[in-house]
Amino acid sequence: MDELRLKLAVQKSGRLTDPSLDVLVRCGLKLSRGKDQLVGYGENMPLDVLFVRDDDIPDLVQEDVCDLGLVGLNVLEEKRLELASRGHAARFQTVRNLDFGRCRLSIAVPQGASWEGAASLSGRRIATTYPFLLERYLGERNIKAQVVTLSGAVEIAPRLGRADFVCDLVSTGSTLSANHLREVETVMESHAVLIRTPLKLAPEKDAWVERLLMRIDGVQAVRESKYIMLHAPRSALAEIRRLLPGTESPTIIPLDGAADRVAVHAVCRENVFWETLESLKKAGASALLVLPVEKMLT
Ligand code: PRP
Numbered sequence: 001m002d003e004l005r006l007k008l009a010v011q012k013s014g015r016l017t018d019p020s021l022d023v024l025v026r027c028g029l030k031l032s033r034g035k036d037q038l039v040g041y042g043e044n045m046p047l048d049v050l051f052v053r054d055d056d057i058p059d060l061v062q063e064d065v066c067d068l069g070l071v072g073l074n075v076l077e078e079k080r081l082e083l084a085s086r087g088h089a090a091r092f093q094t095v096r097n098l099d100f101g102r103c104r105l106s107i108a109v110p111q112g113a114s115w116e117g118a119a120s121l122s123g124r125r126i127a128t129t130y131p132f133l134l135e136r137y138l139g140e141r142n143i144k145a146q147v148v149t150l151s152g153a154v155e156i157a158p159r160l161g162r163a164d165f166v167c168d169l170v171s172t173g174s175t176l177s178a179n180h181l182r183e184v185e186t187v188m189e190s191h192a193v194l195i196r197t198p199l200k201l202a203p204e205k206d207a208w209v210e211r212l213l214m215r216i217d218g219v220q221a222v223r224e225s226k227y228i229m230l231h232a233p234r235s236a237l238a239e240i241r242r243l244l245p246g247t248e249s250p251t252i253i254p255l256d257g258a259a260d261r262v263a264v265h266a267v268c269r270e271n272v273f274w275e276t277l278e279s280l281k282k283a284g285a286s287a288l289l290v291l292p293v294e295k296m297l298t
């Protein structure tokens with residue numbers, strides 16, 4: 001592989017795969033990838049995407065196999081604690097918190113089992129793929145319990161008699177309910193993060209990292225943003241500005257042949273709901289138009 005191409009690791013198949021690729025596409029990346037291929041080639045950027053197991057991403061960046069990685073904070077923090085337990089410091093650097101992949105690492109109990117708070121864990125067996133985060137949680141609460149480390153399929157451990165409780169990731173909660181488990185306690189909140197190698201990169205590569213970060217910021221800034229256009233009497237401007245959600249300074253444009261009416265154009269940093277449009281209309285606005293914002297560079 002070309003030394004001057006960035007290598008970015010992404011989860012091969014899982015909750016983060018689609019939203020990770022979606023961000024990259026929104027950043028302008030055209031990726032060509034054959035079926036089942038583990039490397040996607042960036043056609044219009046010197047950036048290749050490696051599809052790997054999410055648990056391997058911190059190591060790949062830590063060991064400088066990849067320059068960048070998109071991974072859950074949960075995986076990252078688990079790795080950080082694991083490295084610390086062996087006397088190593090984490091070398092990967094978190095460069096962005098991302099607005100997708102929200103989930104939590106939680107304790108869940110079999111439906112019907114009694115639960116009186118974290119003390120109920122005392123002396124019991126808890127199955128997890130996150131032993132270090134769980135041990136920290138237990139340690140902070142002075143709870144002595146047995147951590148059963150599994151490499152997957154944690155949710156079936158209670159049914160198999162391997163554990164009393166589980167500590168697993170919950171996103172929609174459907175995995176838990178399909179396995180008759182009840183979420184009782186949050187160990188950690190998580191979302192996707194972008195990490196990078198601490199190594200100094202060649203200037204060409206570094207410049208592309210900077211460009212990518214700027215574009216990611218642009219993508220995240222517009223996710224909820226809307227462009228709103230409307231006509232209004234000048235006298236209603238103050239009220240209309242008050243009603244527009246999350247706008248800085250709207251553009252006011254005179255309307256041809258109507259001295260007392262203007263067009264107002266504004267970027268709203270929040271979604272614009274029907275209720276807002278109805279209030280704007282009540283305040284005197286007409287010809288209301290709301291458009292999605294595709295890109296923003298500030
Ligand atoms: C997690 C977790 C559950 C599922 C929960 O897996 O292990 O299986 O997500 O999601 P739900 O609440 O929406 O049902 P993840 O995608 O992180 O993959 P991995 O654990 O296999 O790496």
Ligand code: ZN
Nearest residue numbers: 053054055075
């Ligand atoms: Zn995983």
